[in-house]
Amino acid sequence: MRIPCERGRCIMATYVDILRSEFPEIDTEVFEYITGVLECGGPDFEDEDEVFEAIGGVLQEVSSDSKNEEDIRDICLQMFNTLKLNDCDSARKQVLLDAPVQLSQIAGECVTTTNDVQGIWMIKRGQNTTVNAKKLEKAEAKLKAKHEKRNEKDSQKVASPLVLEEASASQASSKKDNRIDASGKNKSYDIRIENFDVSFGERSLLQGAEVSLSYGRRYGLVGRNGLGKTTLLKMLAGRSLRVPAHISILHVEQEVAGDDTPALQSVLESDTVREGLLKEERDINTRIAAGHAEATDTVRLSEVYAKLEEIEADKAPARASVILAGLGFSPKMQLQTTKEFSGGWRMRLALARALFAKPDLLLLDEPTNMLDVRAILWLENYLQTWQSTILVVSHDRNFLNAVVTDIIHLHSQRLEAYRGDYENFVKTKEDRLRNQQREFEAQQQYREHIQVFIDRFRYNANRASQVQSKLKLLEKLPELKPLEKETEVTLRFPDNFEKLSPPVLQLDEVEFYYHPERRLFTCLNVSADLESRICIVGENGAGKSTMLKLLMGELTPVNGIRQAHRNLKIGYFSQHHVDQLDLNVSSVELLLKKFPGRTEEEYRHQLGGYGISGELAVRPVASLSGGQKSRVAFAQMTMACPNFYILDEPTNHLDMETIEALAKALNKFRGGVVLVSHDERLIRLVCRELWVCENGGVQRIDGGFDEYRDILQEQFRKEGFL
Incomplete structure (x- = not known):
C-alpha cells in the first residue's frame, strides 16, 4: 500500500493506515492496544515473525472477514516494513544511541488508555472489548518475554568487569498527569512522585517508592552509605523521575569550571533572567546611540527597565557578595578569576551560584564537606530563611537539626517521611519501631492462641464449625513481619603496642x-x-x-x-x-x-x-x-x-x-x-x-x-x- 505525495515521491503507509484499512471496524480499545505495542516495541522487532508473535493472535480475533493466518502474516509484514522505514532510519538510530534512556519518559510517551496508571506493560481493558482477553494477555506476555530476553542478552555483552554500572529510574504515571503537565496548567510547586523504582546496574535501590516535597519545606535525606541517596538526587536533577516542567531544579554536584570570569561575576551570571534583561538593555541602547533604533525599541526599553526594577537587579551584586563572604570569599578573592581557585573553592562557588539563583528545588549533596566550621554556621543561618524547597543529603547531625523541617529516611528500598529535625526523627523512629515490635509480638501470641484451639479440636465433629471459623479468622489476619533492624556499625582500631613515654x-x-x-x-x-x-x-x-x-x-x-x-x-x-x-x-x-x-x-x-x-x-x-x-x-x-x-x-x-x-x-x-x-x-x-x-x-x-x-x-x- 503506497500513498502518493508531492515531488514525485511515494511514502509507505504507516502501520496506523494499514490497521484502519484492513480492519475498518476494529474496536477502539484494541486499536489503541495494537498501536501502543507497535510504537513501544517498533525498534526492537527484527522481522515480521516477531510482529506476528506480538499482535497476530489479536488481529485474527478481530478480523470480521475471517482472514486466515497467511493473510495476517502478510499484514504483519507490511507493518514491519513501515516500522523500519519510518522509525529506524540511520539518523534516528544515532540519536537514540547518543541520548540517555529515560524510562519515565518512555512510560509517558507510550500512552494506552485514559485515566489509568500505565507503564510499558501496564494496560487495563474495559468490560465491553470485542477481543478475547486471554489472547490479548498472551500477546502481552510474549512481547514482554521478548524484551526481557533481549535485555538479558545485552547485559551478557558487557566485556569488562571494570565498566561502571549506571543508575536508572522507572516510574508509572497516569495519562491525566502527563496531559496536565503538557498543557502548562499545573501551577503548583509541590512535588509528588509515586510508584517509582531506582536501580544502579543490577542492584535495586528503591522499589515502589514514593516521595512528597511540599513547597517551602526543607528536607533532609538520610540513610546508610551505599543505599542510593546520591543516586536519587541525580535522578531528580536529571528529571529521570517526573518533576513538573515549570519547577526549576539546581543540583550542586560539580565544581565551577575554571576560566577568566571573576568569582563575583560568575555568581551574578547564574541569574539568567537578570543577565538576559541586562543584555537586552545594552543591545537597545547601542542601537539608539548608533541611530539605528526602531519604533518599538523605546517601548521595549521601558519594559526592560521595569522588569529590572521589579527583580531588584541593582541589589544583585551586593547580595552575591554577601553570599560569597559567608562562604569564606574575601573581597580580594571575589575579584579573582575562577581558574585561580582550587577544586574545593570552586565547589563553594557552585554552592554560591545555586544560593544566588534561588531555584524552586535546591538539591544539596553533603554541602558541609567543602566547608569549614565558620562557613557551616553561616550556611545554617542562611538556609533557615530559604523560601523554596530544599532536599539535602548530609551526615552532619547538627547541620540537619539547624536547617531541616522534615526527614526522609531511605531504608529497605523505600522512603519514609518524618516531620521535624533529625533528633525528632531518631525519637519518632525508635517509638515507631517499638510499637511495630509490640504489635507483631501481640499478633504472634494471638495466632498461637487460635492455633492451640484449632489443633485441640481439629478432629472433633461437634466443634467443626468453630474450627472452620478460627481457620478463616487466621486467614484474614494481616501478615505482620518481624522488624528488620539495621546492623550496628562497629569500627575498631587495633592497639596491641607498647606505651611510649611523652612527648611522642x-x-x-x-x-x-x-x-x-x-x-x-x-x-x-x-x-x-x-x-x-x-x-x-x-x-x-x-x-x-x-x-x-x-x-x-x-x-x-x-x-x-x-x-x-x-x-x-x-x-x-x-x-x-x-x-x-x-x-x-x-x-x-x-x-x-x-x-x-x-x-x-x-x-x-x-x-x-x-x-x-x-x-x-x-x-x-x-x-x-x-x-x-x-x-x-x-x-x-x-x-x-x-x-x-x-x-x-x-x-x-x-x-x-x-x-x-x-x-x-x-x-x-x-x-x-x-x-x-x-x-x-x-x-x-x-x-x-x-x-x-x-x-x-x-x-x-x-x-x-x-x-x-x-x-x-x-x-x-x-x-x-x-
Whole structure:
C-alpha cells in the first residue's frame, strides 16, 4: 500500500493506515492496544515473525472477514516494513544511541488508555472489548518475554568487569498527569512522585517508592552509605523521575569550571533572567546611540527597565557578595578569576551560584564537606530563611537539626517521611519501631492462641464449625513481619603496642611558609602524646592540613624542629583519600598490593571490620559509594597497626551511624589522635583539646566547641550576617 505525495515521491503507509484499512471496524480499545505495542516495541522487532508473535493472535480475533493466518502474516509484514522505514532510519538510530534512556519518559510517551496508571506493560481493558482477553494477555506476555530476553542478552555483552554500572529510574504515571503537565496548567510547586523504582546496574535501590516535597519545606535525606541517596538526587536533577516542567531544579554536584570570569561575576551570571534583561538593555541602547533604533525599541526599553526594577537587579551584586563572604570569599578573592581557585573553592562557588539563583528545588549533596566550621554556621543561618524547597543529603547531625523541617529516611528500598529535625526523627523512629515490635509480638501470641484451639479440636465433629471459623479468622489476619533492624556499625582500631613515654610528637618554634610573603606559621609550639585527643578547627586556608603534614614529617620546617619518638608509627587519613586508592581494582586486591603475603581470608576479615564484606569486597573500588570508599581507606590505614592517628576530615561521606562508631573507636583506642574536622558531633564526642588554627599560629580554647561557636556567632553579628 503506497500513498502518493508531492515531488514525485511515494511514502509507505504507516502501520496506523494499514490497521484502519484492513480492519475498518476494529474496536477502539484494541486499536489503541495494537498501536501502543507497535510504537513501544517498533525498534526492537527484527522481522515480521516477531510482529506476528506480538499482535497476530489479536488481529485474527478481530478480523470480521475471517482472514486466515497467511493473510495476517502478510499484514504483519507490511507493518514491519513501515516500522523500519519510518522509525529506524540511520539518523534516528544515532540519536537514540547518543541520548540517555529515560524510562519515565518512555512510560509517558507510550500512552494506552485514559485515566489509568500505565507503564510499558501496564494496560487495563474495559468490560465491553470485542477481543478475547486471554489472547490479548498472551500477546502481552510474549512481547514482554521478548524484551526481557533481549535485555538479558545485552547485559551478557558487557566485556569488562571494570565498566561502571549506571543508575536508572522507572516510574508509572497516569495519562491525566502527563496531559496536565503538557498543557502548562499545573501551577503548583509541590512535588509528588509515586510508584517509582531506582536501580544502579543490577542492584535495586528503591522499589515502589514514593516521595512528597511540599513547597517551602526543607528536607533532609538520610540513610546508610551505599543505599542510593546520591543516586536519587541525580535522578531528580536529571528529571529521570517526573518533576513538573515549570519547577526549576539546581543540583550542586560539580565544581565551577575554571576560566577568566571573576568569582563575583560568575555568581551574578547564574541569574539568567537578570543577565538576559541586562543584555537586552545594552543591545537597545547601542542601537539608539548608533541611530539605528526602531519604533518599538523605546517601548521595549521601558519594559526592560521595569522588569529590572521589579527583580531588584541593582541589589544583585551586593547580595552575591554577601553570599560569597559567608562562604569564606574575601573581597580580594571575589575579584579573582575562577581558574585561580582550587577544586574545593570552586565547589563553594557552585554552592554560591545555586544560593544566588534561588531555584524552586535546591538539591544539596553533603554541602558541609567543602566547608569549614565558620562557613557551616553561616550556611545554617542562611538556609533557615530559604523560601523554596530544599532536599539535602548530609551526615552532619547538627547541620540537619539547624536547617531541616522534615526527614526522609531511605531504608529497605523505600522512603519514609518524618516531620521535624533529625533528633525528632531518631525519637519518632525508635517509638515507631517499638510499637511495630509490640504489635507483631501481640499478633504472634494471638495466632498461637487460635492455633492451640484449632489443633485441640481439629478432629472433633461437634466443634467443626468453630474450627472452620478460627481457620478463616487466621486467614484474614494481616501478615505482620518481624522488624528488620539495621546492623550496628562497629569500627575498631587495633592497639596491641607498647606505651611510649611523652612527648611522642612535638613541634618547637616552627616557622613555615610556601611563599615568603605569606607565612603560614611563626613560632609554632605544639605537642601530643598517646593520651591526646586533639581536634583542630579553623577557616579553610589557615594551615590545618599543612600543620598535620608538619607533624607527620612530610613537610620540613623553614625554622624550628620536629621531634618524634623513635617507635612512633603514624596512620594518616587524608581528606582526599579517594585519590590514594586504586579505583580499578577490588578492595581485596587493594590490600593485597599494599600488604602482600597474607591470605584472602585475612584481607576480607580486615575489610569486614569496616563494613566492606561479601560482594562489596570484590567489586571495583570505583563502583563503591563515597562512604564505602572511606571505609576501605580506614581498613587500609589500620592494617599496619599504627600507635598514633592523624586524621584529616575523616567524616566526609560517612553516614551518621559510622561517625558515631568512629567516635567510639577513637575513644577506645589506646594511642594518640590528632584530627582536623568540621563535624560538630565528632568534635564533641572525641575532643579533649580544641586548637584553633589562625593568624600564623595555634590558639588553645579551654571552653571547647561551645566557646568556639560563640566566638564565630559574635563575629557574624559584627559583620552583619545575623
